[in-house]
Amino acid sequence: MQDDENTNLCAKIKELEEDRTRLQRTTNIQQTQIEKHKALAEDSSKKCDALQLQVSALNKEIEHLKRSQKQAAGVHSTAEVRLNRALEEVECLKTQLNKSKQMNKMHFEAAKLLSFTEEEFMKALDWGKL
Numbered sequence: 001m002q003d004d005e006n007t008n009l010c011a012k013i014k015e016l017e018e019d020r021t022r023l024q025r026t027t028n029i030q031q032t033q034i035e036k037h038k039a040l041a042e043d044s045s046k047k048c049d050a051l052q053l054q055v056s057a058l059n060k061e062i063e064h065l066k067r068s069q070k071q072a073a074g075v076h077s078t079a080e081v082r083l084n085r086a087l088e089e090v091e092c093l094k095t096q097l098n099k100s101k102q103m104n105k106m107h108f109e110a111a112k113l114l115s116f117t118e119e120e121f122m123k124a125l126d127w128g129k130l
Helices: 002-129
Strands: none
């Protein structure tokens, strides 16, 4: 009976040692997986931080570009107003030039008429002397 009990106990010890070895291997595998996941999580965290920095930098650049665009729109608007004023002034000057040309033409025509009349007057005076 004692031998049977010893044999049973030895079998039980052997079975428990096999279980312990199997559990130790499972624990080691799980520990390795935990370390891998920790490394992946740390890498992901670093990538996330880097991406957040990029997002922040891009947001700053967007704000800068918006300000530049707004400033450029203001400059464009000012230039357009000045251009329109200059075009209006050019039109006004063209009108004045045309009026001036007409006046000059009228003066030239009047001068021609006066010249012609003066010549006739002189002839008439000369004719009267004869």
